[in-house]
Amino acid sequence: MPDWRLTRLRGEFCVTWDEADGVRRRYRLGTSDPKEAARLAASRYAELTRPRGTTIADLWKAYTIDREGRAVLGTMKFTWKALEDRFGQMEGSALTVIDCREHTAERRKAGIQDGTIHTELGHLRTVLVWAEKNGLINRAPHVERPAKPDPKEGYLKREEVARLIAGAKVPHIKLAIMVMIGTGARNAAALELTWDRVDFNRGLINLRNPFNGTRRKGRATVPMNPSLKGALLEAKEAALSPFVIEWAGTPVKSIKKGLKAAAKAARLDEVSPHMLRHSAAVWLAEDGHDMTRIAQFLGHSNSRITEKVYARYSPDHLRDLAQTLDLAQTGATRRYRTVDPSRAKT
Structure with a gap:
């Protein structure tokens, strides 16, 4: 409140x-x-209660008041704990690249990964840029961050997902896996999904939460496949709350522990919620679906994002270009007979 x-x-x-x-x-x-x-x-x-000081602690507090209700503030509570001791009493406009590098070195020494440090300093940059735009400081200094690591490339094969579902010991984890694989939904979108956005008559699932006014990554309306529809119909009969993914009538905040237990039972290495969405996208690319349609299904703002990550999984990706470079077309080399790879000598 x-x-x-x-x-x-x-x-x-x-x-x-x-x-x-x-x-x-x-x-x-x-x-x-x-x-x-x-x-x-x-x-x-x-505006009336905003702290008037210009230390980074003051600016951080002012930003959180101004952005009350935004989802990112939940994460910023943790990043501020990592930043407060070093930066809290520093004047916002006095931050230097040396300060950023010292923070990065200290966090690395403590065993913190670059991805986390990138996020911490990114939140600091966000606050300082906001403070400049709102006239609290004259200039937002440059915030140097370590390079953002490439996203983890791990994904699950169909057989591995089947084992994961079989290894899920509680119904809401099993249903969450099926929803995220069947829709390509992000973790938050799946956990926020309510039954009023599951249209069984039309066979559609609307992943966008109309009551969440904060800016969210793209969420699509996608058709449900027969197996997912069957699982959802069964879950609907036993539903105790408006939320599709629930436990004892209450919405589920995280499936990480349940997913970890299911992965252990399935004899799989690390499995994260995002890996389920990534796996769904890889399957779509492997089956040769058009990148523009995959982008629409995943809720990407444009297909360039999709192509950058998933085009290499397509069976025909760049194949026609390779054919153009076949020297046999020049007559400079003799044509080689086709050999069945399974019969080739090793």
């Missing part, structure tokens, strides 16, 4: 809150329309 509340003064809405010392503050919003007042209240409250 927000720290502020809406009140009225002579018919006009106000945003009202209590200070830590017990003093009540109230500011007019200039409207008598409740919807308009609710829209204005949060930003007005954030």
